[in-house]
Amino acid sequence: MINLKINVNNTDYEIEIDEEKRLIDLLRDELRLTGVKEGCSEGECGACSVILDGKLVNSCLIMAFQVNDSKVVTIEGLSEGDNINYIQKAFIEAGAVQCGYCTPGMILAAKAILDKNPNPSREEIRMGISGNLCRCTGYEKIVEAIELAGGYLNGTKTYRE
Amino acid sequence: MELKHIGNSIDRIDSLAKVTGKAMYPQDYYVDNMLYGKTLRSIYPFAKINIDTREAQNLPGVIRIFTHNDVPNNAHGVLHKDQLVFCKDIVRRIGDPIAFVVAETEKICEEAIEKIKVQYEIMKPVLDPIEAMKEDSIKIHGDSNIVYHFKLRKGDALRALEESYFVATNTYKTHSIDHAFLQPEAGIGYLDENGNIAVIVATQYPHYDREEIAYCLNLPIENIRIINSNVGGAFGGREDITLQVHLALAAKTLNRVIKCVYSREESFLAHSKRHAMIMNYSTGVDKEGYLTAVKAEIIGDTGAYASWADNVLRKAGVHATGPYIVPNVMVDSYAVYTNNPYAGAMRGFGATQVAVAYEQQMDILARELKMSPVEIRLKNILKVGSITSTGQLLNNSVPLENCLRSVTE
Numbered sequence: 169m170i171n172l173k174i175n176v177n178n179t180d181y182e183i184e185i186d187e188e189k190r191l192i193d194l195l196r197d198e199l200r201l202t203g204v205k206e207g208c209s210e211g212e213c214g215a216c217s218v219i220l221d222g223k224l225v226n227s228c229l230i231m232a233f234q235v236n237d238s239k240v241v242t243i244e245g246l247s248e249g250d251n252i253n254y255i256q257k258a259f260i261e262a263g264a265v266q267c268g269y270c271t272p273g274m275i276l277a278a279k280a281i282l283d284k285n286p287n288p289s290r291e292e293i294r295m296g297i298s299g300n301l302c303r304c305t306g307y308e309k310i311v312e313a314i315e316l317a318g319g320y321l322n323g324t325k326t327y328r329e
Numbered sequence: 330m331e332l333k334h335i336g337n338s339i340d341r342i343d344s345l346a347k348v349t350g351k352a353m354y355p356q357d358y359y360v361d362n363m364l365y366g367k368t369l370r371s372i373y374p375f376a377k378i379n380i381d382t383r384e385a386q387n388l389p390g391v392i393r394i395f396t397h398n399d400v401p402n403n404a405h406g407v408l409h410k411d412q413l414v415f416c417k418d419i420v421r422r423i424g425d426p427i428a429f430v431v432a433e434t435e436k437i438c439e440e441a442i443e444k445i446k447v448q449y450e451i452m453k454p455v456l457d458p459i460e461a462m463k464e465d466s467i468k469i470h471g472d473s474n475i476v477y478h479f480k481l482r483k484g485d486a487l488r489a490l491e492e493s494y495f496v497a498t499n500t501y502k503t504h505s506i507d508h509a510f511l512q513p514e515a516g517i518g519y520l521d522e523n524g525n526i527a528v529i530v531a532t533q534y535p536h537y538d539r540e541e542i543a544y545c546l547n548l549p550i551e552n553i554r555i556i557n558s559n560v561g562g563a564f565g566g567r568e569d570i571t572l573q574v575h576l577a578l579a580a581k582t583l584n585r586v587i588k589c590v591y592s593r594e595e596s597f598l599a600h601s602k603r604h605a606m607i608m609n610y611s612t613g614v615d616k617e618g619y620l621t622a623v624k625a626e627i628i629g630d631t632g633a634y635a636s637w638a639d640n641v642l643r644k645a646g647v648h649a650t651g652p653y654i655v656p657n658v659m660v661d662s663y664a665v666y667t668n669n670p671y672a673g674a675m676r677g678f679g680a681t682q683v684a685v686a687y688e689q690q691m692d693i694l695a696r697e698l699k700m701s702p703v704e705i706r707l708k709n710i711l712k713v714g715s716i717t718s719t720g721q722l723l724n725n726s727v728p729l730e731n732c733l734r735s736v737t738e
């Protein structure tokens with residue numbers, strides 16, 4: 169067992185955890201942040217994406233002991249109750265959500281894109297989500313959702329009522 | 330008139346839960362003191378087996394190991410009850426379930442699985458469906474490997490082919506495909522406050538799952554509850570039983586909460602595939618480019634179990650001539666058992682594979698007649714007033730011509 173300090177979604181935790189556990193296990197099994205999804209366990213699908221110290225990572229590929237003193241953002245950190253953020257709004261409005269299993273990771277990938285550039289081209293969006301698989305939508309509406317979210321961010325689009 | 334829904338985009342009812350990460354899939358349920366379950370699966374495609382669980386059972390933390398001995402009616406499958414909850418003396422494919430270990434942690438389950446001794450007496454597998462169809466082939470189930478045969482006859486196709494200006498004869502093959510839905514199978518089994526068996530699972534068929542559990546465990550259907558969580562994609566791959574009966578059996582026997590989560594690899598092993606097909610086509614045409622006849626033999630490799638093969642091969646047969654007017658038709662489609670991964674439902678249900686054959690036949694005929702691929706299609710596509718290969722008069726909307734013209738203009 170090891171002890172680690174971690175800040176997740178703006179809350180500080182001190183956790184005792186098995187050294188064999190991965191970051192995804194820490195988030196799901198210990199903190200019950202089950203919006204972090206496991207699809208492949210080997211870095212292929214991006215369903216387990218979280219933002220670790222500002223960077224999009226696959227939480228299935230990182231050991232828990234590696235994140236001591238880090239700051240993590242999961243999908244649960246983007247909204248408060250039903251008060252959802254602009255990317256989540258755009259995903260709903262553009263119809264970018266089907267089965268929903270890729271959605272948390274996809275929204276965090278979108279956040280990583282838009283945090284750097286509120287005006288991404290479709291090409292940049294596609295590159296930005298290239299580590300996130302979706303088996304349902306065919307990606308088209310996800311790309312549209314991220315463009316729409318960019319519009320909300322830079323003020324060229326306003327929220328639908 | 331203002332319509333409320335038609336012409337407007339409507340938000341999915343569950344999209345708020347999904348964008349916030351609150352939507353629950355079976356792996357997202359955690360219960361204090363729950364147990365874990367894991368499946369031991371065959372590593373050979375065809376073998377006689379002998380199982381010894383004694384050493385594994387003695388491992389600290391192992392609660393119970395379930396095998397064929399524990400299942401009152403060891404058979405499932407909606408159309409054909411040819412699958413076993415746990416294999417008894419024969420495994421018919423790689424991935425066939427042999428035992429279900431229930432233990433205090435997933436890690437102990439894995440250790441116990443290592444300790445179960447399975448003696449495999451390996452048999453030569455039947456992997457080629459054409460071989461499997463032969464009289465003297467080794468039989469996977471019963472006395473024939475042909476589990477389903479669909480015949481379609483219209484006019485006199487053999488004669489019409491003989492009298493055709495040109496006949497294209499070719500063989501087309503499509504391969505097996507996995508649905509690869511993003512959420513691997515998972516489930517929770519428990520007894521509810523009334524003593525009924527409850528299984529939380531992501532399924533396409535809660536009603537059939539319920540019937541199959543009731544049958545396998547020999548219980549009245551009223552005692553079984555299936556709670557369909559959010560379903561992380563399915564595409565036909567959740568139309569068969571995977572862990573439902575295992576969890577129900579464990580919950581009933583142990584009166585504990587049991588959770589089981591498949592890895593991606595186990596998910597590939599556990600559920601069906603798209604049928605690989607071999608399609609032998611002869612398509613005849615007259616001098617002007619009008620189709621005269623199609624003769625097709627379609628062989629679907631259903632692997633070790635039939636699953637939804639009847640529906641899939643029927644649909645392949647019904648759609649064998651595509652969206653074209655064909656006056657003479659002779660189609661035979663077959664579902665054939667082999668020791669390959671089992672095939673079942675997947676988007677299109679058999680209509681998808683045959684398009685590979687009938688559309689390439691059209692291109693080949695067009696080239697032979699020095700006609701454009703669009704022109705030959707415009708001559709032959711179904712229109713209002715056409716009669717399909719199955720004898721249906723199309724008297725309503727058939728906008729194929731519009732479609733073809735608008736994509737080619």
Ligand code: FES
Binds near residue numbers: 205214217228
């Ligand atoms: S579960 Fe981590 S990338 Fe697929």
Ligand code: FES
Binds near residue numbers: 271301302304305
């Ligand atoms: S919505 Fe199902 S995987 Fe993306």
